[in-house]
Amino acid sequence: MRKICVVVTARASYSRIRTVLTAICAHPFLELQLVITSSALLDRFGNIIPMLEKDRFEVSAKIANLLDVEDRTASAKTTGLAAIELATFFGNHRPDIVVTIADRFETIATAITAVNMNIPLAHIQGGEITGNVDDRIRNSVTQLADIHFTATETARQRIISMGIPAEKVHYTGCPSIDLIHERRREAFNPYAIYGGVGAMPDLIGPYLIVVQHPVTTEACHSRWQIENTLKAVEILQIPSLWFWPNADPGTFGTSEGINVFRERGNKAPIHFFRNMESGHFIQLLRKCACLVGNSSVGIREGSSLGLPVVNIGSRQRGRERGPNVIDTRPETAAIASAVQQQLAHGPYTPTHVYGNGYAGEAIATHLASVPLIIKKHCNLTSS
Amino acid sequence: MRKICVVVTARASYSRIRTVLTAICAHPFLELQLVITSSALLDRFGNIIPMLEKDRFEVSAKIANLLDVEDRTASAKTTGLAAIELATFFGNHRPDIVVTIADRFETIATAITAVNMNIPLAHIQGGEITGNVDDRIRNSVTQLADIHFTATETARQRIISMGIPAEKVHYTGCPSIDLIHERRREAFNPYAIYGGVGAMPDLIGPYLIVVQHPVTTEACHSRWQIENTLKAVEILQIPSLWFWPNADPGTFGTSEGINVFRERGNKAPIHFFRNMESGHFIQLLRKCACLVGNSSVGIREGSSLGLPVVNIGSRQRGRERGPNVIDTRPETAAIASAVQQQLAHGPYTPTHVYGNGYAGEAIATHLASVPLIIKKHCNLTSS
């Protein structure tokens, strides 16, 4: 049995990795060690523990490490704490392979700790380009990793061109796309299940979904950026479901912008959710008239669904995209106009650049069979 | 005035960076912030504080972070602690550029903290290949850095081929080579100045210098590897100056090998030093008949000096080298034979692959003039 330790640091990463977890648990030669940390443990950023319980994954350890984020030292200290505590977990539970996901700042803590402890490291979603500081983190993790699972063929080529041997880089597609291909669920009432605050517009006609995170390199601009999107949606007066931002630098500006907007007594038909189980989220996406904001969901899942997307600002710059995306600057008029253009266009033809729905199984199969050339823990104390 | 924060984590790095520090201090537009951490603070690995005092560099902060190294978690936790405490230093002292050096595991803490705090990061000695885990750390830091100063032209090309824009990568040569070109010092008695233990062989005739560190990916082999080198030198019966290893994983095996060898009552004319000021070390190198072990000094400084070198094992695999190096496996007979071959050959013609002696000044000039495209700290709390 190979012990596979997956470290999940954020709600968004859980959606990206869920079918991998399922495939690891189902695999006869793999044993899952699941570590949850950072914003994935906090209610206000989307605590995933209840989702894990519902999905029947057993949590091996919770590591609370998120510092209060008003200060620029927060990410660095959060990363440092993760490195320290993951070392203890890896030392006590001795995984054969550690899996880290994508490009959030905490992922490098998982990566560097695995490398420091001589444990083979698998990285999911390397080789992409988003045009901000995440690129550095992602490429840095790529250089640390032993095994690479990419979401697109282009990403695979890019990793190889960075000097990584081709046999270590596998194009499996993005596991989040697997969810698109899962059996559809029954209809549900999101207000009843997920609470949240604000108006409760009827979702029978066209509605928007808005997901806008702070841009980490533009943290001090997060307040007016979110305000411009809020104004655009207010002007449009279309029913909207708005999701809370990630715990990145700048998140206070984003949150405060939303809070002040709400207190000011807006009349727009917007409902605000803290978070949502990914199956439910996808179901809402399917019927959504347009996705607005800067989440990668629009570009990844959006391409498979043919979903009209208005992508705001620099956060997804450089990410491969299908024809379903219109990019705009973070300005009220530009956003409102792009949304109207997408509403006029309606659904696009799906494309499959991000995979065909079997990424989870493909990754588990590789994890079970990849030769572990880095030797196992040797008994240092007796050497 | 630009504030340049240089983080030094090991005795070896100080030798690599000294002429850069001098050039920063001498530059009218630069102000030096010098942070000393990790093994550079510990007597048994070569505390550099007395050297800094002698060289008249003011230390801005000492950050003790090295964990006890019997356990594989040590490097990871040391890295995590460095990330946490460097964040506080950077937050309080607000450097304009942070400089990190080479490829030790702690260098990535400096790098990731600078990136997390949106401070431009300069990396010295990226783009090299040594064939072990250090390659990953080095390349990972390259992906995080904003400005790159390489020791060789080949290294510069390699960084560019990894996807880094050419205008950010500067071939300056290795600052350690600058020391070779400094004015020669007076003769000195190393036993009187540096103490140490063991025989005190006369250094008028040919002598060896031995520097052998544990190989981090072969930590559990460090004991027999050092024993084979000890046996080879014992067989040769040539006067030898032996330097203590770095605080890497496996260092206990290396240290214990040396201690047991000494207690066993060896008769070889070997003197063991904890550490030595780099100017003195270079002076000993100049007159040395052959350098033995796995230090990069043999390959870098050795090429500029035309010094005969016997390079043992995998630690320097892949590093560019001049004709002065013979590589051997870590076996007693192979080592002894290679040393005899080098003694028979004598000095080589110097080559200048690692620079022409002006690296320190070149780096300082770039640090003063490079456009800082990453914007300065914005006031997050008021956003």
Add this chain to the structure above:
Amino acid sequence: MRKICVVVTARASYSRIRTVLTAICAHPFLELQLVITSSALLDRFGNIIPMLEKDRFEVSAKIANLLDVEDRTASAKTTGLAAIELATFFGNHRPDIVVTIADRFETIATAITAVNMNIPLAHIQGGEITGNVDDRIRNSVTQLADIHFTATETARQRIISMGIPAEKVHYTGCPSIDLIHERRREAFNPYAIYGGVGAMPDLIGPYLIVVQHPVTTEACHSRWQIENTLKAVEILQIPSLWFWPNADPGTFGTSEGINVFRERGNKAPIHFFRNMESGHFIQLLRKCACLVGNSSVGIREGSSLGLPVVNIGSRQRGRERGPNVIDTRPETAAIASAVQQQLAHGPYTPTHVYGNGYAGEAIATHLASVPLIIKKHCNLTSS
């Protein structure tokens, strides 16, 4: 010159220590090292950096260490981080005496670090009883401290009865009382200076001040406890100035209670402030008809001012108090009734159990003259 390092971890502690800082700075033989950490750095709990700038105190270091507080590990990790980072500060700046204040959970990090580093520790406000977990922290710090400055004579006796030698325990009074005796300031408009949200009732007639923190041992009750106070004040319909709670366990419940109350569209004449400079706060206290909540201000400053106080719940249980305090359970009817009783009574005769207004100077004088029987740092590395 003796270097005196004062570590301030919360807005409330700054008010408690301000006249001590002034007296240290004014003393010819003392030099102040001021370290700010924990919630004292965060806007939403009352960032004291702007107050320090206004009061012209220079900050030696800011140490951000507060973890996100949804989880019970937060206080413990915040304490651990403080211990680690204070060690670096003390090691680099070598204070002669470290000063810690009162009984918040972070104060023990200051204390244990000073003791571990063999630096004499002074404790302000030991020997009191409040009837909750703070008692343990406070008494634990008392056992670690070398010098004790108490707010009351009873507290001094209590410390001596715990086995501390009487010559180490000094009754100086509480420095917060010094502020009461400072020259009165001009009238000011709190809404204009401190912003905040909610109604802006006229303060010419009688008004309440409300300060209610979560009780750390009753963290999961903080939500309904704050709701009962909110309801009581709503029923009373008296103009009220409400101050935001500390960052203690349970603070999310308290905050959420306030936020939901506000969103529900209450009609009570309440204004909510994040924080206030202590001089201004005291000026509001002087004219206040009744202080409501569980802050120690009611008991300490309140006794010197003869201020009517309604003290709710268990947080101040056991603290010495004058006749000006009525204690109630955290129930709406009981609170409302007690407030009405105090309004009917009006101001009380001041008592001076917490000192006569010269605590700051007395403490500085002791710090300058106390024999430092614990020897200074010896050079361990050369031993």
Add this chain to the structure above:
Amino acid sequence: MRKICVVVTARASYSRIRTVLTAICAHPFLELQLVITSSALLDRFGNIIPMLEKDRFEVSAKIANLLDVEDRTASAKTTGLAAIELATFFGNHRPDIVVTIADRFETIATAITAVNMNIPLAHIQGGEITGNVDDRIRNSVTQLADIHFTATETARQRIISMGIPAEKVHYTGCPSIDLIHERRREAFNPYAIYGGVGAMPDLIGPYLIVVQHPVTTEACHSRWQIENTLKAVEILQIPSLWFWPNADPGTFGTSEGINVFRERGNKAPIHFFRNMESGHFIQLLRKCACLVGNSSVGIREGSSLGLPVVNIGSRQRGRERGPNVIDTRPETAAIASAVQQQLAHGPYTPTHVYGNGYAGEAIATHLASVPLIIKKHCNLTSS
């Protein structure tokens, strides 16, 4: 089932707690969570993991946290790291009671973390006096603890006099004394089993056992203090078994003193051990002519055995002792003379001040039955 988490930080503490662990495991209503940390994980200070395996205790987690000890920040940072990582363990494993032992600096990390997390804390061996910084740590932990198990009746009275309610303080005797009463083991050859270095004197005639730790408040004197003891034993020329010191501040001086003594080529019949399983150690104690040094073993176990003891210096000052102890200053002549006096006297009549051999069972019984007045974890996130 109550989950009892015992945190062991040093070899010495394991001997003190072993019969408690056995009794917890044997108790039908208790479940043991065993956490090993600090010097208890390091070979050179007596790694207890092999002993635990031999004694068939399952380790729940190992937490490596010891920093390199050349620097005065080490203890503080080690304590901070322990606080951080124990919080994660307690959060994940939710013990009903946490048990901490005696007075080493790391014990306060266990204590403060339990208190910060609202978990009842039991303290073993509070209320004693040893006359150094350990007193502060011990009394500080006493103030934090909910349940107290003392080694002597005097210690119980002392805790009560510090203000702790009598019903929370139980005189159970010291668990280390239980080992004295265990069934005697067969004869064994300590050199064969435990290795070590130096002479291997015959143990049929009279022999000494030497255990001398650095005194934490006299860390810079540890080198000459150990040298004086070494000289005294060298002068006496009596067969001696010498045990390695704890990882306290000053330990480098102690270790270096021993190493230099050995390298100097001493001719004394001394054997040096790193560590020894406590059952074996006691067996050697029984037949020992005199115990020399500053370990508490001489005073505790020594009194039950009637063992002649020469207690050097200030480390045990204030600890209750039987008539079997002669105290001396750390001077060569005084030590040698006191040993000769004890050899002339021979064995003493045993006294039972430290208990009757049933401490482990008594403590387990209390842990199973004590009312847990501090309420269990409440679900903060939903409050």
